[in-house]
Amino acid sequence: MPCPANLSDLGKPQEWRSHAECRQTACVTLLEPAHFCVSGETTHSAALQQTTATTEYDANAAARNTVRSGAACDLGAQERRREGVERAGRLREELGEGPVTGIEGRLAYRFAKRAFDVAFSAAVLVAFCWLFAIIAALIKADDPKGPVLFKQRRVGKGGETFQMYKFRSMCVDAEERLAELRELNEKTGPVFKMAEDPRVTRVGRWLRKLSLDELPQFINVLAGDMSTVGPRPALPAEVATYNDYQRQRLLVKPGLTCYWQTRRNRDSITFDEWVDMDLLYIKKCGVWADFKLIIQTVGVVLTAQGS
Structure with a gap:
């Protein structure tokens, strides 16, 4: 039975495929056999999987990491992969x-x-x-030519787009320079992340470290486009690559903070794990869960564990 064809079908009871079947996987290594139930029948699958190159983004990341790490780092890389697979397995079991x-x-x-x-x-x-x-004065002093606020279209609940606000932390031509940096992407999936992004300004690096660049998004929360807690809002180009499983992130309003944002090791979290975390939140969200995530976020901000 295929996954839901559109967002309106996501909440309807129906036969459901496994996580692995829903994802568009190009190369998978099965590490350990397991069972799960599909349409009332028990079938063999893999509870723990290692996706080596699910998209062109993953292929770029895998090739780049191989060149950078060298043979001396093989053991460390294997350990990180093992931890990632175990973490993904725990997430899927809980989800x-x-x-x-x-x-x-x-x-x-x-x-x-x-x-x-x-x-x-x-x-x-x-x-x-x-x-x-x-913050506005510091941004202007550092880069007088650009605006204080960065405005960008993001995708909200139900696939509706809205204009999201942030304090500008990058140079004015950041979007134009993205294409030349795409091959240096350090994240899997459609999301672009670089630890040392050359487009980030001096003040912007400080703002990101303390997560202060996100403060204007409280305007979006007040307007009703976002919530305090929820999956982070994605770009339209990113959502265009989503499969049906990943599109379930759009069932609720996007938020200022989420499970992924409170993880101190979030740079090592793959996009698939990120999606699993968001769906786990949607499945288990409540007043107490939101409160705990807000408190955890405050701790991350106060200890300067931002992006």
């Missing part, structure tokens, strides 16, 4: 099989979540207006 249904039927939680978003975002915008002014 389980079956569709993610979102929160449409949970009226009390939806009301409480929106009420908190409005109150919290308004309080932050008022209480830290002085910090906004200081």
Whole structure:
């Protein structure tokens, strides 16, 4: 039975394929046999898998890492891969099989979540207006030619796009330079990440380290485009590459913080793991879960563990 063809089918009860079948995998190494249930029958599959090159992005990353690491780093690389496979296995076991249904039927939680978003975002915008002014002055002093705010179209709940705000942390021509840096991408999947991105300004590097570049997104939270907690908003070009399994991220509003953002080792997390974390949040979200994620995020920010 195929995965849902469109977003409106995602919450409907139906036969469901495994995580591995839903993903567009080009090269998979099976590490350990396991079982899972599909359409009421027990079938053999792999609970733990190592995806070596799921897309062209993964292929670039794999080739680049091979060149950089050298033979002396083989043992360390194998250990990191083993840890990643084990982590992915635990995530999939906790996530389980079956569709993610979102929160449409949970009226009390939806009301409480929106009420908190409005109150919290308004309080932050008022209480830290002085910090906004200081950051704006620093950005202008560092790069007078560019704007203070960076505006970009992102994809929200149900695939609707909105304009997201951030403090500008990159040079003015950052988008134009992305193509020449694409082959240096250090993340798997459609997301682009570089530890030493040359497009980041001096002030921008500091803002990112403290996660202060995200502060203007409280405007999006207040407007209702985003929530305080939820999957990070993706670019339209990234969403265009999603398969049906990954599109389930769009069942809820995107958020300022999520499971991935609170992980101190998040640079080692693959895109597939990131998606699993988001779907696990959607499946188990609640007032207490949101509160814990907010507290964990504060800890990451205070210890300068930002991107």
